[in-house]
Amino acid sequence: MLAIARQRMLGQSFKKILPAVSVLRSYSSAAKQITVREALNSALDEEMSADPKVFLMGEEVGEYQGAYKITKGLLEKYGPERVLDTPITEAGFTGIGVGAAYYGLKPVVEFMTFNFSMQAIDHIINSAAKSNYMSAGQISVPIVFRGPNGAAAGVGAQHSQCYAAWYASCPGLKVLSPYNSEDARGLLKAAIRDPDPVVFLENELLYGESFPVSDEVLDSSFCLPIGKAKIEREGKDVTITAFSKMAAEMLEKDGIYAEVINLRSIRPLDRSTINASVRKTNRLITVEEGFPQHGVGAEICASVVEESFSYLDAPVERIAGADVPMPYAANLERMAVPQVEDIVRAAKRACYRSVPLAATA
C-alpha cells in the first residue's frame, strides 16, 4: 500500500509543494525499491532472454548504453545482432522494424523521444497498425515502439509534446503509459508479448524515481493486463483520471477524498473502471499533460457522458497542458504543464466549493 501524506489546505494558501513523488515512497523495509529505469531495463532483459525473436533497435541503444540508459548492459549481454544501433533515420529504421515484425520477429524500436516518432508515423500507423486488418489477419505486427513522451524540463517546444491522444485514436494500435516501476515492468513485458503493435509512452522525468515493488513484480513471469486501469487510491468525492507523470501529481492534492485512477492503458481505454468510479463519486476530473483539444480527457469525458450521464452531479472538468507550444522560460513552462494546484482547484469546482475566478490573461 502506498503511504500518502495528507495536508490540510486553508482557503488560498498552499504549503510548499513537495516533489510530487516523494509522498509515494513507502518506507516499509520489506518492499524492495527500484527505479523506473531499472524496471524497464529488467523487463527488456527478461523478455529478450525468454524469446530469441525479441531484439532492440534505436539510436544509441547499444554502445552508448541508451540515451537515458534504459538499455544499459543489453548490448554486452545479447550482442550486436540483437541490440542494434541505428543511424538517425527514424523513417528508415522504423520501416525496417515493422518489416521484421511482418516476418515474425519481435522488434522493440526505441524513439529517443516520441517527438521523433513523427518522422516515422506513417510506418507506425499505415504499415503497422492497419496491416492485420487490411490483410484479414495474414500479417500481424508484434512490434513495440517505446521511448519518453511528453514534457521534460526546459527542452522547449519541439521536444515536449505528448502523443498519447494521437496514437490512441488509431484502431489497430495499443497505447500504454506506465506511471511507476510496477507499471513499467508489467506493461512493457505485456507489450513485448502482445502480438499487436504497441506504442509504449514512458516519461523521462520518472526514469530516476524509485518505487516499492513486491516479489511478485520482480518475478520474470510478471505481466500486467493491457486495457485495465488501476485505482491508485480509493475515494468518494470525485474521480480523477490520470496517466504517466500526472498520476503522481494527483496523489498530492487533498482536502477532498479523490478516487485516483491510473489509466495505464490509453488504448484500449478501461471505460468500465472509469464509469464505475464516476457512478460512485458522481464527479470527474481528467488530467493529462498533452494539448487539451481532442485530448485523452476529451475522450474520457465523452465516454462518461454517454455511459453515465445521469450519475454526474457536476460538469466534467478537464485539466491538460496549456494550449500553446511548450515555452522555455521556467515560469512559463510551469504554467504550460498541469500543477497540483490546478487539480485541486478543479476538484473544488467539481465539488461546488467556492473558488475565486482567476484573472484572465
Add this chain to the structure above:
Amino acid sequence: MALSRLASSSSRSADLLKPLCSAISLRRPISTDTTPITVETSVPFTSHQCDTPSRSVQTNAKELFTFFRDMALMRRMEIAADSLYKAKLIRGFCHLYDGQEAVAVGMEAAITKKDCIITAYRDHCTFVSRGGTLLEVFAELMGRQAGCSRGKGGSMHFYKKDSNFYGGHGIVGAQVPLGCGLAFAQKYSKDEAVTFALYGDGAANQGQLFEALNISALWDLPAILVCENNHYGMGTAEWRAAKSPAYYKRGDYAPGLKVDGMDAFAVKQACTFAKEHALKNGPIRGKSLSLVEAIKLTSSCSVCCAYMQILEMDTYRYHGHSMSDPGSTYRTRDEITGVRQERDPVERIRKLILSHDLATEKELKDIEKEIRKEVDDAIAQAKENPLPESSELFTNVYAKGLGVESFGADRKEVRAILP
C-alpha cells in the same frame, strides 16, 4: 515426342513435319520438355559497381511455355479488371500492370517461395506470380469474401504470407524499408533467402528509401531493391522528377544493374545474379572461407560488395497510372503503341516459341482462348461470391483483441467485442 524434338532442331524439317504434327496435340510435350535452349537477352546489361551477368540465358521449352502462359494470363486478367472497373464492379483505386508482366514472371523464375517479395500498389500480377488465384484477385477487387484479404483490403492490399508475399502497399516508398526489414529478419533467422523490394521511378526519390539502403548496406542485409522504372510517376515523367534518372546508379556504394524489364529472360538472369550475389556476399561475410570459396567469391564480383543491390527494370505500363488516369495526357499514343509493337513482353515470348518451332500460332492462340475462359470463369465465380458479413467490420483490428469494445458510427447502436 520424338517429332517435337526434331522440329525444334531444324526449321526445314519442321516445315515438312507440320502436316503430321497438326493432327497431334503438341501441348503436352512442350510443357514438359526440358531440353536446354539458349536465348540471348534483348540488350546487354549495364552495371554500376559490379560485373554484369551474361546475355546468354539457359531456358527450355517448358519454361518458355510457362512464361507465355503466365504473362498472357496476367495480361488478360488486367484487361478484364479494366472492364470490371468501368462497369463499377471495382471501386476506388485500380492500378494495372499490363506491359510490366515480364518483371513479375522473370523474377519468380529466378527465386523460390522462401524468398520474400514486397511491392507497392500495382500488385495484382505479383500476387498471381506468387501463387495467388484469379478468384482471389477478382473477388478482392470486387470486395467479396473469397478475396485474398476477404474483401477488407482492396486492390492495393493483396498479401500471400504463405508464399512470402508481403503486399500490397498504398504509401509510395514505404514498402522499401519494410522490405529491408524482411531481409533483416531473414538474416536474423539464418534463412538463406533474400528479399526483393519493388518500387517505381516515382518512389525512387523517397528519402526513406535511402535511409533503408544505408542501413541495409551497414548491416549487410540480403535485400535487393528493384526499381520498376515505367518512366512515369503518375503523370510526371522521370526526367521531371529525378535529377538523376539513372536509378541503378543512385545507390552510390550499392552495386546496380540496368535490365530490360520487357524481356523476361533478362529479368530472370538479373534476379538470379542478384540473389546469388546477396547470399554469397551478405550473410557469409565474416565467416572464414576456404581458399576455393575465397577464389570463387572474388572472381564472381570485381568489387567485394557485401551488401545489397539495386536492379533497375526498364519497363512500361500500357494503362495510365490508375483507372482514373487516361494515360495519354503526359505521353503520346505513338509512344504507347510503339512500345507495344517493339517491346511487348508476351509477344517476345510468342516469337521465341514460334522461332524455335515449339508450337504453332494456332496452338498459342488456343492457349490464349483457354486463358480467356479461365479469366471469365473466375470473374463469374467472383461475381456470385457474397460481400463480407457485417460482423467482418470488426474482425482483425487486432491479432489479440483482449475482449475490448469497438464501435460503429452510432456507438449506442453498433458495438462489438473484439476477440
